[in-house]
Amino acid sequence: xxxxxxxxxxxxxxxxxxxxxxxxxxxxxxxxxxxxxxxxxxxxxxxxxxxxxxxxxxxxxxxxxxxxxxxxxxxxxxxxxxxxxxxxxxxxxxxxxxxxxxxxxxxxxxxxxxxxxxxxxxxxxxxxxxxxxxxxxxxxxxxxxxxxxxxxxxxxxxxxxxxxxxxxxxxxxxxxxxxxxxxxxxxxxxxxxxxxxxxxxxxxxxxxxxxxxxxxxxxxxxxxxxxxxxxxxxxxxxxxxxxxxxxxxxxxxxxxxxxxxxxxxxxxxxxxxxxxxxxxxxxxxxxxxxxxxxxxxxxxxxxxxxxxxxxxxxxxxxxxxxxxxxxxxxxxxxxxxxxxxxxxxxxxxxxxxxxxxxxxxxxxxxxxxxxxxxxxxxxxxxxxxxxxxxxxxxxxxxxxxxxxxxxxxxxxxxxxxxxxxxxxxxxxxxxxxxxxxxxxxxxxxxxxxxxxxxxxxxxxxxxxxxxxxxxxxxxxxxxxxxxxxxxxxxxxxxxxxxxxxxxxxxxxxxxxxxxxxxxxxxxxxxxxxxxxxxxxxxxxxxxxxxxxxxxxxxxxxxxxxxxxxxxxxxxxxxxxxxxxxxxxxxxxxxxxxxxxxxxxxxxxxxxxxxxxxxxxxxxx
Amino acid sequence: xxxxxxxxxxxxxxxxxxxxxxxxxxxxxxxxxxxxxxxxxxxxxxxxxxxxxxxxxxxxxxxxxxxxxxxxxxxxxxxxxxxxxxxxxxxxxxxxxxxxxxxxxxxxxxxxxxxxxxxxxxxxxxxxxxxxxxxxxxxxxxxxxxxxxxxxxxxxxxxxxxxxxxxxxxxxxxxxxxxxxxxxxxxxxxxxxxxxxxxxxxxxxxxxxxxxxxxxxxxxxxxxxxxxxxxxxxx
Numbered sequence: 001x002x003x004x005x006x007x008x009x010x011x012x013x014x015x016x017x018x019x020x021x022x023x024x025x026x027x028x029x030x031x032x033x034x035x036x037x038x039x040x041x042x043x044x045x046x047x048x049x050x051x052x053x054x055x056x057x058x059x060x061x062x063x064x065x066x067x068x069x070x071x072x073x074x075x076x077x078x079x080x081x082x083x084x085x086x087x088x089x090x091x092x093x094x095x096x097x098x099x100x101x102x103x104x105x106x107x108x109x110x111x112x113x114x115x116x117x118x119x120x121x122x123x124x125x126x127x128x129x130x131x132x133x134x135x136x137x138x139x140x141x142x143x144x145x146x147x148x149x150x151x152x153x154x155x156x157x158x159x160x161x162x163x164x165x166x167x168x169x170x171x172x173x174x175x176x177x178x179x180x181x182x183x184x185x186x187x188x189x190x191x192x193x194x195x196x197x198x199x200x201x202x203x204x205x206x207x208x209x210x211x212x213x214x215x216x217x218x219x220x221x222x223x224x225x226x227x228x229x230x231x232x233x234x235x236x237x238x239x240x241x242x243x244x245x246x247x248x249x250x251x252x253x254x255x256x257x258x259x260x261x262x263x264x265x266x267x268x269x270x271x272x273x274x275x276x277x278x279x280x281x282x283x284x285x286x287x288x289x290x291x292x293x294x295x296x297x298x299x300x301x302x303x304x305x306x307x308x309x310x311x312x313x314x315x316x317x318x319x320x321x322x323x324x325x326x327x328x329x330x331x332x333x334x335x336x337x338x339x340x341x342x343x344x345x346x347x348x349x350x351x352x353x354x355x356x357x358x359x360x361x362x363x364x365x366x367x368x369x370x371x372x373x374x375x376x377x378x379x380x381x382x383x384x385x386x387x388x389x390x391x392x393x394x395x396x397x398x399x400x401x402x403x404x405x406x407x408x409x410x411x412x413x414x415x416x417x418x419x420x421x422x423x424x425x426x427x428x429x430x431x432x433x434x435x436x437x438x439x440x441x442x443x444x445x446x447x448x449x450x451x452x453x454x455x456x457x458x459x460x461x462x463x464x465x466x467x468x469x470x471x472x473x474x475x476x477x478x479x480x481x482x483x484x485x486x487x488x489x490x491x492x493x494x495x496x497x498x499x500x501x502x503x504x505x506x507x508x509x510x511x512x513x514x515x516x517x518x519x520x521x522x523x524x525x526x527x528x529x530x531x532x533x534x535x536x537x538x539x540x541x542x543x544x545x546x547x548x549x550x551x552x553x554x555x556x557x558x559x560x561x562x563x564x565x566x567x568x569x570x571x572x573x574x575x576x577x578x579x580x581x582x583x584x585x586x587x588x589x590x591x592x593x594x595x596x597x598x599x600x601x602x603x604x605x606x607x608x609x610x611x612x613x614x615x616x617x618x619x620x
Numbered sequence: 621x622x623x624x625x626x627x628x629x630x631x632x633x634x635x636x637x638x639x640x641x642x643x644x645x646x647x648x649x650x651x652x653x654x655x656x657x658x659x660x661x662x663x664x665x666x667x668x669x670x671x672x673x674x675x676x677x678x679x680x681x682x683x684x685x686x687x688x689x690x691x692x693x694x695x696x697x698x699x700x701x702x703x704x705x706x707x708x709x710x711x712x713x714x715x716x717x718x719x720x721x722x723x724x725x726x727x728x729x730x731x732x733x734x735x736x737x738x739x740x741x742x743x744x745x746x747x748x749x750x751x752x753x754x755x756x757x758x759x760x761x762x763x764x765x766x767x768x769x770x771x772x773x774x775x776x777x778x779x780x781x782x783x784x785x786x787x788x789x790x791x792x793x794x795x796x797x798x799x800x801x802x803x804x805x806x807x808x809x810x811x812x813x814x815x816x817x818x819x820x821x822x823x824x825x826x827x828x829x830x831x832x833x834x835x836x837x838x839x840x841x842x843x844x845x846x847x848x849x850x851x852x853x854x855x
Contacts, residue, residue, distance in 0.1 A: 306647060
C-alpha cells in the first residue's frame with residue numbers, strides 16, 4: 001500500500017483552491033486502521049464535497065458501518081477541477097478523504113445515486129481511481145461497486161458499471177451484505193455476487209439479461225439462473241424508530257449546501273402526488289417516535305455544535321405529533337442558540353404557532369410548493385391543496401412578520417395548457433396582494449421558481465413523455481412575461497438539463513454505451529451550469545444510434561413492458577395505471593391514511609412490522 | 621464574564637479561512653456547552669471575535685479570541701472547550717478581562733512573524749531596504765489595486781541568534797500594516813513561505829507594544845506591564 005496521505009497533505013493540498021474540502025479530519029470524521037478491519041467501504045457521492053456532505057443517506061451509512069469495530073467506512077467525492085488535473089497529471093489515483101487510501105484498495109465502493117445528472121460523474125470517479133469502468137473487466141482484487149438511492153429503482157442505464165445495486169432502504173441490507181462477505185472471505189467476484197444476491201433488495205445486473213425485439217424494442221429482463229427471482233423486491237426497514245440513526249454528524253470546516261443537523265421524522269408519504277417518485281419508492285410511512293427524536297436531537301447538538309437543525313421528511317407537517325414536537329424542540333434548541341427549520345412543509349398543514357416555534361432563533365424565508373396554477377391541473381397531479389390554502393398560509397406568515405416567500409411550480413405537467421401558466425401569474429399576484437391585506441406596507445420579496453416536469457419510473461406518470469424543448473422554451477417565456485410583477489423574482493430551470501434527466505430516467509440498457517461515451521467525451525458534474533454541455537451528450541446519444549430528445553419525449557403505452565418492471569418497488573403497476581387514468585380524468589385520490597387504496601405496498605411488509613399505516617390495510 | 625484566549629492554529633487547520641475558524645469556534649463552544657452571550661437583534665450571533673485575521677495556509681502560535689459569556693465560567697469549562705476543539709487549534713492560555721475593555725481587535729498594533737532563512741546574502745538586501753526612503757507595494761483592496769508605502773510599517777527585520785530564521789516585527793491593525801509576504805517579496809531570496817509562522821500579536825500599551833496576555837487592563841484602560849516582555853518603538 002502506497003502512503004499517499006503525507007504526499008497529498010504536503011505537496012498537493014497547499015496548491016488547491018478549497019483545501020478544507022480534502023482534509024478528511026473534520027470533527028466526527030472517523031479514521032480506522034485498515035489492517036484491523038475486515039470490511040473496508042468507500043462511500044462515494046458523485047458530486048462535489050459541498051453537495052455530497054449535505055446528503056443524509058451518506059451520513060446514515062457512514063454511521064452504521066463505522067459503528068462496527070471491524071468495519072470501516074470512509075468518504076470520497078468528485079474532486080474539484082484543480083485537484084482532478086493534478087491527479088491526472090501526476091498519475092495519482094482518487095483517494096478517500098479520511099486516510100487518503102486509493103479507492104481500488106477498498107473491499108466495497110458504494111455510490112449514492114440521487115439524480116440522473118450524476119451518472120457521468122460516477123464514471124469519472126471510477127476512471128480517476130483506476131478501477132475498470134465496466135464491472136465485467138474488474139478482477140478479484142478490485143472492490144465490488146454498489147449503487148443505491150432513488151436512481152437504483154431504475155438502474156438499467158448503469159447496469160454494466162455496477163456489480164450490484166441495493167434497491168430500497170440500505171440501513172439493514174448493506175450490513176447484511178457486509179456480514180455475508182465477512183463470513184466468506186476468499187471468494188471470487190462471481191461467488192461473492194452469488195452469495196449476496198440472496199439479500200433482500202440486492203440486484204446483480206449481470207445475472208439478468210435484457211431481451212429486445214429485432215428492431216430494438218424492449219421486451220423484458222430475465223434472470224440468467226433458475227435460482228434467481230424474476231422480480232427483485234426492494235429492501236425495507238420495517239421499524240424506522242428502531243433503525244440506527246447518527247447523531248455525530250461530521251461537521252465540515254467550510255460551508256456546504258445544507259450546513260446543519262438533520263432530524264429525519266419519518267420516511268414515506270401518503271399524499272400520492274402523481275409526479276413524485278419519492279412518494280412511491282419510500283412507502284410506506286414509517287415514523288420515529290417523538291421521544292426518540294427529542295433524544296436524538298439533544299445528542300446531536302452536543303456532538304456537532306451546529307447552529308441549525310432541519311426537520312426532514314417528504315412532508316413534515318404530516319408527522320403525527322408535529323405541533324408538540326416543534327414546540328418542545330423549538331423551546332429546547334432556543335436555549336442553545338440553535339434554530340429549527342422545516343424545509344418540506346405542506347401548505348395545508350401550516351400553522352402560525354408551529355412556525356413560531358420553528359423560527360425562534362432566526363427568521364428565514366418560507367417556501368411553499370403549489371406546483372400548478374389551476375385547481376384543474378392540481379387535481380391532475382393529485383396535489384390536493386386549494387388556492388385558499390396557499391393564500392391563508394401565506395397570509396398567516398405575512399401577519400407573523402415574514403416578508404420573504406418562495407413558491408415552487410412545475411411546467412410541462414401532463415395536460416398543461418397556457419391557461420394553467422397564466423393562472424400561476426394570477427396566483428402570484430394574489431399572494432402579493434395578501435401581503436398588504438395583512439397590514440404590511442410595501443411589497444413582499446416573492447421568488448417564483450419553475451422547474452420542468454421530468455417523468456420518472458415507478459410513478460403514475462411513468463408512461464408520459466416530456467414536452468419538447470421548443471415547447472419548454474415557449475412556456476418558460478410565457479411565464480417569464482406573465483410574471484413581470486413588481487417585487488417578484490422569477491427563476492427557471494435549464495431546459496436542457498431537464499431533458500437529459502428525462503432521457504436517462506426512463507431508459508434501459510441501450511443507454512449504457514451512451515453514458516460510457518459521454519464520460520469519455522469529458523461529461524461530468526452535469527448538475528452544474530459551468531460543466532454541463534448538452535452538445536456532448538447529444539453527440540454521445542447520436543453516435544450510439546439514439547436521439548436525446550426522442551428519448552426524453554418517449555411515450556409508453558399502458559401494455560408496454562417497461563425496463564424497470566423486474567424491480568419491485570412495492571407499489572403495483574396496476575395501481576400506478578389506475579392513478580394515471582384517474583389523473584387524465586382530473587380525478588383526485590385521497591390521502592391513503594383516510595383508507596387503504598390498495599397500492600400493493602402492504603404486501604411487501606413483513607408480518608411482524610410495527611403498527612404502520614400499511615398494516616391496517618384492507619386489500620382488494 | 622469576558623475572557624481573552626490565546627490559541628495556536630497549526631497543522632492542517634492552517635488552511636481554515638477566518639470565517640471557517642469563526643464557525644469552528646462557535647460550534648466547539650456549543651459542543652462544550654458553554655454559556656456564550658449572544659448579540660441582540662433580528663439575527664443574534666455569539667459574542668466571539670478574533671484579534672486579527674491570519675492568511676489562509678499560514679500557521680500561528682499566537683491567535684487570540686475575545687469572548688463573552690452569560691455567566692461566570694471556570695477553569696473546568698475551559699478544559700471542556702479544549703477537548704471540544706479539534707487538534708490544530710490548541711488553547712495556550714486565557715485571562716479574564718474587564719467587561720468594558722476595548723475590543724481586542726481594536727487594540728492590535730503589530731505582529732511578530734518568523735520564517736526559515738534561505739541561503740544567500742540577507743544583510744545586503746536588508747541594508748538596501750533600510751536605505752530606501754519608501755517601499756511601495758501593490759495591494760489588492762475591495763476597491764481595486766492600491767500602491768502602499770510599507771516602509772513605516774516595518775518595525776524591525778533581523779535574523780535570530782542562530783541565523784536560522786528571519787524575525788519580522790510588522791505593523792498590523794487599523795492604523796496601517798505590512799504583510800509578511802509583501803516584505804519577503806522585497807528580499808529576493810528563495811523563501812519557503814509554507815514555513816512562515818505568526819509568533820505573537822502585540823497591542824498598543826502606552827508608547828510600547830505588548831502581548832494581550834501581559835498588558836494591564838483596568839476598566840477601559842490598557843497599560844504597559846513593565847514586569848513582562850514588551851517592545852519599545854523607535855521614534
